[in-house]
Amino acid sequence: MDLSAINPLVLIASLMVAATPILLAAIGELVVEKSGVLNLGVEGMMITGAICGFAIAVESSSPWLGLLAAAGGGALLALVFGVLTQFFLSNQVATGLALTLFGLGLSALLGQGYAGIKPPPSPRLDVPFLADLPVLGRVLFQHDYMVYISILIVACVWAVLKYTRAGLILRAVGESHDAAHALGYKVVRIRLMAIAFGGACAGLGGAYLSLIRVPQWTEGMTAGAGWIALAIVVFASWRPWGVLLGAYLFGGVTVLQLNLQAAGLELPVEYLSMAPYLITILVLVIMSADRGRAALNAPAALGKIFHASS
């Protein structure tokens, strides 16, 4: 056993990378749920974003265009869900699950011919001077851009929800769509925008996998990350910084256990692999036991169908 082989700085740096896809997807889903819509299709939107981003990045040899396309693809797929649930008033849970199946199939179709291709390298943000700082440089200033962008998105979501009128309206729609409607807010339009934003973020998360973290296209490569993102939103009790914490915790445990194993530490692997899920379940149980708190945090109109005439 050689623990000294583990460099904690490298570990922190790699956990940030491992957490970024679920962080992006989760922060998008948080906004969707804050608007009172439950979209279980995160996995489908992620994988669609992964292939859209990959294909466009390869064709244009620009990772930026790829990421843009991933956001676009994710948003577009999310809008399918939006139209079905907001205009045709379909059941959100069933539609979301169908969206995941659809996204997995669609991405496999789009991905024909993209396997085994190398995507263009993504630029790293090597902040001058700061990147060379002895300790913080490696951890904080030597990542690819998306790591920073994902944190920035979390900060923006937090600020918008907390301090702006737009955020207030979004929350109002999520708490009581009837009241918001009575006040003259366009519930459906606001929700569609939130759904599209959620899709775009999930798409970015998927593209982060296919363009930066793995980087390659393989069918089904999200392998359940979308479901974890969904759990993290609840874990965070619908708070943006909680999502950041949850994603990093989850990514951290995953990366840590792999590193500990590589260092030759005798570990009960199964338990460590289970740990992130167990922690999530535990938090969910604790939260639901405290009914008052849970009710305080979950958007009251979450998953409820809105119809203007009712």
Add this chain to the structure above:
Amino acid sequence: MNHIRSILAAAALSLGLAAPAAAQDPLKVGFVYVGPIGDFGWSYQHDQGRLAVEEEFGDNVETVYQESVPEGADAERVLTQMALSGTDLIFTTSFGYMDPTLNVAKKFPNVKFEHATGYKRAPNVSTYSGRFYEGRTVLGHIAGHMTKTNKIGYIASFPIPEVVRGINAAYLAAKAVNPDVKFSVVWVSTWFDPAKEADAANALIDQGADVLMQHTDSPAAMTIAEDKGIYAFGQASDMERFGPNAQLTAIVDNWNPYYIERVHAVLEGTWESQDSWHGLAEGMTQMAPLSDAIPDDVKASTQEIIDKLASGEMHSFEGPINRQDGSAWLAEGERAEDGTLLGMDFYVEGIEGSLPK
């Protein structure tokens, strides 16, 4: 109402069961995969086998498949559905389908099942597998020569005999040419999760491994190896396009001849429950072309090992070999029996760490 339902169910059932009797109907062959057929590894190779069956028999067969079927209870549901829909022969292509296959086979005695990499059989359940460990011996030999840090990273899925056998075979071969070699094994508890496989590859590289082996299904580790400029081996399929500089060679599973043979047997009515375990000799296990990164003398010695394994002149597990705890396993010149190999649940002497239980 209940009557109508049961009559309908009975009709559907008898239709399904009667189907193979009608000569003009094509034989329906089903395949169940643990990953997506686009994984370019394990499931991909099985699907190549399915395509070979279609090509060989044309209109005489009809194939169906289902991908990404989780091991366990879900598999049982999928298999039942497949059997109910009139499939005559079903290939279940992952270790974890073992008990589900047996359970469903009991309920459908007229449907024939072929389970890959398992050890439980029934009158209508055959088992088959490749002697992948022979390929591992080849990989170990090359890895022992190629590593500069003397640290080989090994990404493993689950501690089942097939995987443990591979680690042992590779280690023994590496150790034979490089006494200082160390194996660092990381268990990822999944067959297919590109992100996690990539993370494991990164963790191993961060800690000094400069040659990677994997026993998982996606080419993620190969991509990372290519990125970081180190060497790796393809798994189940030739992964050269994912790592043109990184791949030294790959173990390639070639299921095509076996699948064709078994479908043929069903068509002829000669199908019987049996166990097949084929290696380099029969071509079920093959090696991808050796990379030019391998020095010529190592290439030559590698080719010699491949030939000797195929001819039976050499065996991956030939004594003296001790178990990890130092107790004797094989005496000088003694070869491991298939039974011991099939149930292998211990590391050989020299490997550090313990098997997850």
